[in-house]
Amino acid sequence: MGKTNTAVSKALPNKISKKGFGYYLNRDKYLYLLLVLPVAYFILFKYVPMYGIVIAFKEYNIFQGVFASPWIGLDAFREVFRSDDFYRALKNTFLLNGFDMIFGFPAPIILAIIINEVKSVRYKRISQTMLYLPHFLSWVIIGGIALQIFAPNFGMIDTIIKSMGFKTIPFLTEKWHWLATYTGIGIWQSAGWGMIIYLAAITGIPSELYEAADVDGAGRLRKIWSITLPAIKPTIIILFILNIGKISMIGFDRPYILGNQQVKDFSDVISTYVYRVGLQSSRYNIATAVGLFQSVVGLVFLSVTNWIANKSGEQGIW
Amino acid sequence: MAYKTSDKVFDVFINVITLICVILCLFPVLNVVAVSLSSNSAILASKVFVWPVGLNFESYKAIVKDSTMIWSLVYTVIITLAYTVIGMFLTICAAYPLTKKRLKGRNAIMLMIIFTMYFSGGLIPDYMLVKNLHMLDSSWSLILPGVLSAFNLIVLKTFFTTLPESLEESAILDGCNDIGVLFKIVLPLSKPVLATLSLFYAVGKWNSFMDALFYITDTKLYPLQLKLYQIIVNSQTVDASIGDGNISQNLLPESLKAACVVFATLPIVLVYPKLQKYFVSGIMIGAVKG
Numbered sequence: 001m002g003k004t005n006t007a008v009s010k011a012l013p014n015k016i017s018k019k020g021f022g023y024y025l026n027r028d029k030y031l032y033l034l035l036v037l038p039v040a041y042f043i044l045f046k047y048v049p050m051y052g053i054v055i056a057f058k059e060y061n062i063f064q065g066v067f068a069s070p071w072i073g074l075d076a077f078r079e080v081f082r083s084d085d086f087y088r089a090l091k092n093t094f095l096l097n098g099f100d101m102i103f104g105f106p107a108p109i110i111l112a113i114i115i116n117e118v119k120s121v122r123y124k125r126i127s128q129t130m131l132y133l134p135h136f137l138s139w140v141i142i143g144g145i146a147l148q149i150f151a152p153n154f155g156m157i158d159t160i161i162k163s164m165g166f167k168t169i170p171f172l173t174e175k176w177h178w179l180a181t182y183t184g185i186g187i188w189q190s191a192g193w194g195m196i197i198y199l200a201a202i203t204g205i206p207s208e209l210y211e212a213a214d215v216d217g218a219g220r221l222r223k224i225w226s227i228t229l230p231a232i233k234p235t236i237i238i239l240f241i242l243n244i245g246k247i248s249m250i251g252f253d254r255p256y257i258l259g260n261q262q263v264k265d266f267s268d269v270i271s272t273y274v275y276r277v278g279l280q281s282s283r284y285n286i287a288t289a290v291g292l293f294q295s296v297v298g299l300v301f302l303s304v305t306n307w308i309a310n311k312s313g314e315q316g317i318w
Numbered sequence: 319m320a321y322k323t324s325d326k327v328f329d330v331f332i333n334v335i336t337l338i339c340v341i342l343c344l345f346p347v348l349n350v351v352a353v354s355l356s357s358n359s360a361i362l363a364s365k366v367f368v369w370p371v372g373l374n375f376e377s378y379k380a381i382v383k384d385s386t387m388i389w390s391l392v393y394t395v396i397i398t399l400a401y402t403v404i405g406m407f408l409t410i411c412a413a414y415p416l417t418k419k420r421l422k423g424r425n426a427i428m429l430m431i432i433f434t435m436y437f438s439g440g441l442i443p444d445y446m447l448v449k450n451l452h453m454l455d456s457s458w459s460l461i462l463p464g465v466l467s468a469f470n471l472i473v474l475k476t477f478f479t480t481l482p483e484s485l486e487e488s489a490i491l492d493g494c495n496d497i498g499v500l501f502k503i504v505l506p507l508s509k510p511v512l513a514t515l516s517l518f519y520a521v522g523k524w525n526s527f528m529d530a531l532f533y534i535t536d537t538k539l540y541p542l543q544l545k546l547y548q549i550i551v552n553s554q555t556v557d558a559s560i561g562d563g564n565i566s567q568n569l570l571p572e573s574l575k576a577a578c579v580v581f582a583t584l585p586i587v588l589v590y591p592k593l594q595k596y597f598v599s600g601i602m603i604g605a606v607k608g
């Protein structure tokens with residue numbers, strides 16, 4: 001049995017294709033040469049850290065290193081799942097992403113439809129340039145701007161509110177107000193950039209459709225409702241599905257920079273929790289376990305939503 | 319075609335809404351610029367909105383006099399350039415071969431790259447790697463770990479596949495090898511998308527703050543964003559030079575922080591309009607099949 005197997009596997013490559021891998025390696029040697037550094041990059045900086053995940057299952061000791069540290073099985077995970085802070089971070093991750101979905105998701109769609117209706121090409125182009133701009137500012141800068149315009153007493157917003165005779169609002173220091181501010185700043189930063197993809201979809205709509213609607217006497221709103229929206233529906237659906245897939249993942253900069261001590265009930269999310277527990281308190285195994293938990297949950301969410309996207313006849317991400 | 323009154327009303331309405339959106343986008347930024355240029359009394363009296371009141375350059379003078387701020391700026395420019403050049407080099411090296419259907423193992427490599435977009439070791443394993451490579455408190459920790467973006471790679475690869483193959487074939491007939499084709503034919507045709515991706519790399523590095531927070535403790539190696547964070551959010555003062563001279567006495571922290579924000583944003587605002595026409599088409603190429 002074993003003999004025939006090896007015999008077959010030796011014979012097969014010769015029968016099917018007369019050329020071994022060495023032939024292709026030689027023929028495409030320059031292409032392979034180009035790939036050496038990038039592949040080395042992915043192995044060293046992406047796949048080697050994946051090995052570091054074992055820290056989650058070890059009692060990591062800085063003097064012994066990853067290899068020699070003793071295994072502790074799932075103890076780190078048990079501790080994580082017993083910790084209130086972890087649940088708070090998990091809840092907040094979903095909370096902040098949920099608010100971004102509900103309020104932030106429609107913003108670029110509405111913006112794209114509005115901008116598309118602008119007749120003057122020049123006005124359109126200038127406004128687009130302005131609307132993209134916040135996307136290119138760092139979160140530190142945005143945090144600095146936010147601290148300034150929302151500052152109590154002489155910040156711009158407070159000054160306006162007071163001049164209208166209302167009381168000052170604790171935008172950044174009370175948790176529900178902070179949540180609204182956080183969401184609003186997110187929309188401010190990303191809506192303009194997000195609209196690009198919808199504008200692209202709108203550009204692809206054949207103009208005959210609009211001309212036919214004109215003949216039928218349709219008004220502008222009617223055309224938006226019956227032509228533009230249905231035409232960009234697939235884009236909306238796919239982006240919505242992909243957004244759901246990313247609901248358990250959250251970046252570090254935005255919650256960390258906008259958050260503060262008074263609102264940590266809402267601003268402490270998984271990414272900031274991992275930083276606090278891992279790098280600030282040096283509890284490497286706990287932080288790695290939380291990171292692994294998030295990666296796995298994220299991957300599951302993404303796979304399921306991508307599967308749904310493919311099933312619903314849309315092109316998923318893979 | 320008849321231009322109906324309702325259409326006119328609609329156009330005015332749309333233009334006004336657009337204007338409001340643009341104003342909402344710009345006002346916060348203009349307010350910061352205005353505060354950075356205003357006199358202390360005007361700031362304290364809440365008189366500053368989007369136009370400087372009582373023009374005053376003291377904050378900028380303080381920044382320019384602070385050698386650590388200037389160094390931080392120069393240092394960040396160097397890091398950003400190195401990161402962009404290395405990143406673009408690796409992206410080109412990876413994207414071109416992966417467009418060739420004849421290349422054996424192409425799908426496996428592609429899969430290996432795409433997988434890293436959806437799963438990663440996480441913060442602690444990344445940190446351990448940087449530590450084990452002895453890159454903590456070294457500029458390399460800010461350059462190397464994220465220098466090749468799988469997303470940018472896919473955008474470039476998608477663009478390369480849109481180029482006509484016949485051009486490459488004729489170059490090969492003329493005796494070019496694959497590397498020659500890449501440099502003589504493919505890259506010159508790809509200038510817009512190369513400019514876009516360079517902008518993405520450069521802005522990403524210029525704005526990055528997290529890696530510096532994790533990997534850098536030596537204040538001499540603080541890039542601009544981390545230094546800014548310390549000044550703006552943690553309210554540390556701009557360094558040494560502020561302590562002496564008569565500038566310090568009449569400098570308001572708000573004005574100084576605003577000036578720092580403007581100082582760090584200026585380079586992007588200067589570069590960005592020139593590249594704008596490229597990145598819209600660039601991102602669309604990527605969006606078609608991301």
